[in-house]
Amino acid sequence: MAPLVLRTVAETAAWVESLRRSGRSLALVPTMGYLHEGHLSLMREGRRRADVVAASIFVNPTQFGPNEDLSRYPRDLEGDLAKCASAGAEAVFTPEPAEMYPPGFQTSVTVGEVSQGLCGARRPGHFQGVATVVTKLLCLFKPRVALFGEKDYQQLQVIRALERDLSLGVEIVGMPTVREPDGLAMSSRNAYLSPEERHRALALSRGMAGAQALYQGGTREAAALVDVVRRELAAAGLREDYVELVDATTLKPLSAVTPGLPARMIVAAFAGKTRLIDNQPIGG
Template structure:
């Protein structure tokens, strides 16, 4: 069955009120659309954990910088709705930007610490936009749980922090990155890649796997683990944005992976003009 498409805040609030009166448990999957199997896996997991799943499809302008790809970000609402239907989503919030940020809008959410460094340093204002739109969605839908992919790992930590700090009462669930058969992390921006660049992009996941193998063999110092990723990026001719080993929760840089510790190794690189990110747990 096709999901109900909600275009305004008012009709979404009315739908949510009706759902709450029925006592059913709601899972929310916020997205920017151009859905792939990673998004669909979140929706299926939401169905497993809740009675009803809702999704949002909204290319959020406040998380794009002035020279980023807002205008050309891939969009396919008809295809997205079909994927939502296949995953059992009951309602999709698909507003225009003016519905989310009407004239006179002036309130933003800034998560100060985990938004620093990594993508936060390279994309000023990005996480302010992410935190604002996610807060608005959580307040509008009032779900019992919301699901996000671990591919956007810093984003996930930002969302966990805002939910905790603002006492929103929503269980934030992070789900493992969904990958293509060859290891490439699924991303809507993969659509930008030429066939040649698509093969070169595998350097991100290969580099992370090489670092994991090195750590398992006993090398736990950050410079050596980071160098393993950089070798793969350089061999594929990719331009590094960052490669960093950080604490899995606070995202503070680590000099090494301590025994028994599970850290996170994150990478961002440009494949041609397309910026891709990936990450893996390491250690433990």
């Protein structure tokens, strides 16, 4: 069955109220559309955790910088709605930017330490845009649970922090990155890659696998683990944006992995003009 398409805040609030009166619980999956199996895995998990699943499809302009890819970000609403139906979403919120940010809009949400560094340093204002739109969506839908992919790992930690700090009462669930059979992390931006760039992009996952193998062999120093990833990126002709080994919760850089304390290798690099991100747990 095709999902109910909600286009305004008012009709969405009415739908959420009817759901509340019926006593059914809600899982929310916020997206920017151009859906892939990673998004659909979130919706299927949402069905397991709640009575009803809703998704949002909104290419949020406030999280794009002036030289980023807002105008060319891939869109396929008709295909996305069909995919939402296949994953069991009952409703999809697809607002226009003016609906989310009407004239006079002047409020923003800023998350502190966890949004610093990594993508936060390279994309000024990005996480303020993410935090603001996600806060709006959580307040509008009032879900029991909201699901996000771990591929955008810093984003996930920002959202966990804002939910905790603002006492929104929503369980934030991070789901494992879904990968292509050859290891490439699924991403809407993969559509930008030429066949040759896509092949070179495998260096991200290959480098992190090499770092994990080095850790399993007994290496604990961050510099050595990071160097494995950097060498793979360089060999593939990718332009490194950053490679860092960080605490999995605070995202603070580590000098070494402490057994029993979760760490993450977090990577961003350019294949041609396309910026790709990935991450993987190390140790823990």
